[in-house]
Amino acid sequence: MNAGIIGQAAGLFAVTNIDDILILALFFAQGAGRRGSTVRIVAGQYLGFTAxxxxxxxxxxxxxxxxxxxxxxxxxxxxxxGLKAAWQAWKNHRDGEDEEEAASGGPGVLAVAAVTLANGGDNIGVYVPVFATAGLGGMSVYVVVFLLLVAVWCLAGRFFATRPVIARVLSRWGHLLLPVVLIAIGALILIEGGAFGL
Structure with a gap:
């Protein structure tokens, strides 16, 4: 495997799933002390992300x-x-609303999968043009790296679930990072592809 594409895949996964760490942390906190909750949360995350x-x-x-x-x-x-997410973040800030990451339904497999899938609409929008330009070999590398990193994300979510200070920081600033990253990825694809004569 090409180390460059592995690094790109890892970076893309990280920036498009930063908000998932907070959601996973909330699920792990909700499942604390419940037998089998870790397995259900990890299985649900894999099911949702595979979809x-x-x-x-x-x-x-x-x-x-x-x-x-x-x-x-x-x-x-x-x-x-990215522009839509930036608009939503600005609107929520202007209206004085807090970004609430709801982990409704408890830490069951299907509940975690549903939240992961619903939260992944922006991921699909970013992954499609990247996959389309990567070719079959590159796309395979992206998929393998992403599936490996889901396990890392689950471990990170569990870690953060026990550190409320870190979870509060992500809750406060995560909604600002996502729009910046999406806009940067979109601009990079347009510029590298020569769209609009760029």
Whole structure:
């Protein structure tokens, strides 16, 4: 495996799933002291994230049938998602609302999977153009790295569940980091692909 693409995959996973650490921490905190809760949370996270990957890979294959000149314009999707997230963060700040990451339904497998999948819409929007431009070999590396990093994210979520100070910091600033990252990824895809003559 190419070390460069492994690093890119790890970086992409990290920036698109930063908010999942907080959600996982909330699930682990909710399941504290309940027998089997760790296994249910990890299984649910894998189930939900696998569903995200299936959709993104399928869409990535579909996107490869686009004319080559159209592929860089897929960067508009994460750019739009980033702008939407920035707008939502600004609106919530202006209205004085707190970002609440609800872990409704308890730490059951299906509840965790549903929250992971619902929270992964922005991931799909970012992964599709990256997968479409990576080719089959590159896409396979991304998928393997992502699935390995889900385990790391679960460990991190469990770790943070026992450190309330860190969880509060992520809760306060995580909603600001995501829009910046999405906008940067969208702009990078547009620029590297030469969209709009950039």
């Amino acid at each position: 995200i990957l299936v959709v993104a890979v399928a869409a990535g294959f579909g996107a490869t049938f686009l004319p080559e000149a159209a592929i860089p314009y897929l960067g508009l999707l994460p750019l739009a998602l």
